[in-house]
Amino acid sequence: MQKEVIIIGNGIAGVTLAVLLQRKGISFALLHRKGEKRPFGLGETLPPSAMPLLQQLQLLSLFEENAYRKTYGYHSMWGSSRVTDINFYHQNPFKNGLKINKHQTLEKMRDLIREDMISYTKGFEIINEAHGSTVVLAKNDGIKIVQGKILIDATGRNRAVLQKLKIDSETHDELVAVSCHVPKIKHPKLTHEVYVESFAQGWGIVSALNETENICTIYTQKGHEILAELKDVSQWKSVLSETVYFKDFLGATENVKLKGGNANSSVAKQISGSNWLALGDAAMSFDPLSSHGITNAIFTAARASETIDKKLTEADPDAFAAYNETMRKIFQQYLQSKNNLYRQELRWKKSEFWKRFFE
Ligand SMILES: Cc1cc2nc3c(=O)[nH]c(=O)nc-3n(C[C@H](O)[C@H](O)[C@H](O)COP(=O)(O)OP(=O)(O)OC[C@H]3O[C@@H](n4cnc5c(N)ncnc54)[C@H](O)[C@@H]3O)c2cc1C
Known part of the structure; x- marks a missing residue:
């Protein structure tokens, strides 16, 4: 199977990107784990x-x-x-x-792209081929081979693709x-x-x-x-x-x-490479105090769809590096405002939980 983009992870970030790529007529396959249980509702706002x-x-x-x-x-x-x-x-x-009702919203969005979703039961493997394309092996009892030009990590805090690419994360708390x-x-x-x-x-x-x-x-x-x-x-x-x-x-x-x-707040040390991008929590995970996790998933998916379009249609060589730079700047701004918010709570400055914001 040959596609322009291979997305791994079917949460808000991965599915939003899939819907946006579909609108642009860019071919993709969205890989996800088969038979995932309905996640515990977090009642996101x-x-x-x-x-x-x-x-x-x-x-x-x-x-x-x-x-x-x-x-x-x-x-x-x-x-x-x-x-x-x-x-x-x-x-x-x-x-x-x-x-939001995340489960119901996601199911409605998945209905739009279901025929481009591929499930696997036994993990996946990434092979970077010499001529620049990426091959992902989705393992079931057999192996489904998906070939693409661009690989996307949308696996949330698991950062499953980044782990395979040996990209570390910075953890801030x-x-x-x-x-x-x-x-x-x-x-x-x-x-x-x-x-x-x-x-x-x-x-x-x-x-x-x-x-x-x-x-x-x-x-x-x-x-x-x-x-x-x-x-x-x-x-x-x-x-x-x-x-x-x-x-x-x-x-x-x-x-x-x-x-x-x-x-916790954490960010991938690299949010994009020459042929891959990370989105949503896989790129940067926010403290829920910010109420911005879902917005970040949607925003990064929107920016990623534009970046992919630039790379594929305009052959813009700097598009992926610019994506990395923008996301890292956003994360720095977020960290500052998050820490300022915690510092507004002065009543327990010496307690184990709060003291780190004042050290
Ligand atoms: C307690 C709590 C409360 C929160 N409250 C809010 C809130 O009020 N407002 C808000 O905006 N945000 C909130 N958030 C954050 C928000 O839930 C996340 O930021 C958002 O869901 C991230 O979306 P995502 O698609 O990047 O990742 P996820 O939703 O984590 O989706 C990742 C997907 O990848 C899949 N996956 C993982 N590993 C693999 C793998 N190896 N192979 C294939 N697929 C894989 C997962 O099954 C999942 O479907 C909260 C978070 C927490 C923990």
């Missing part, structure tokens, strides 16, 4: 600033139609024990964000997340369905996942002693007893599933 990007890419109605709901603001208790009400009413041109889905509770003192609260050992966010469930996520540092207690959801209420409102969201804990994982 898109801020109003993401709406113009979706509109520009003609993806806004698809995202809106498959979202759980529009969001008009959020509450936060960060830096003081006062609740701040951040209202999107003053944002322009969109006065709302979206609480050790933030980890533990999430659980709990029965929905509407807090009498909060109007918006997203609430952030910091506390001595980290911070938490609770938001509506759907009509019946909330998702609660606690962020702390890898190795922190509260992680052992957070592994048992029945202990959350006592671990979070010092929080002001967060603890009120922890109702019944029977049959509640927990999910943990990395949520």
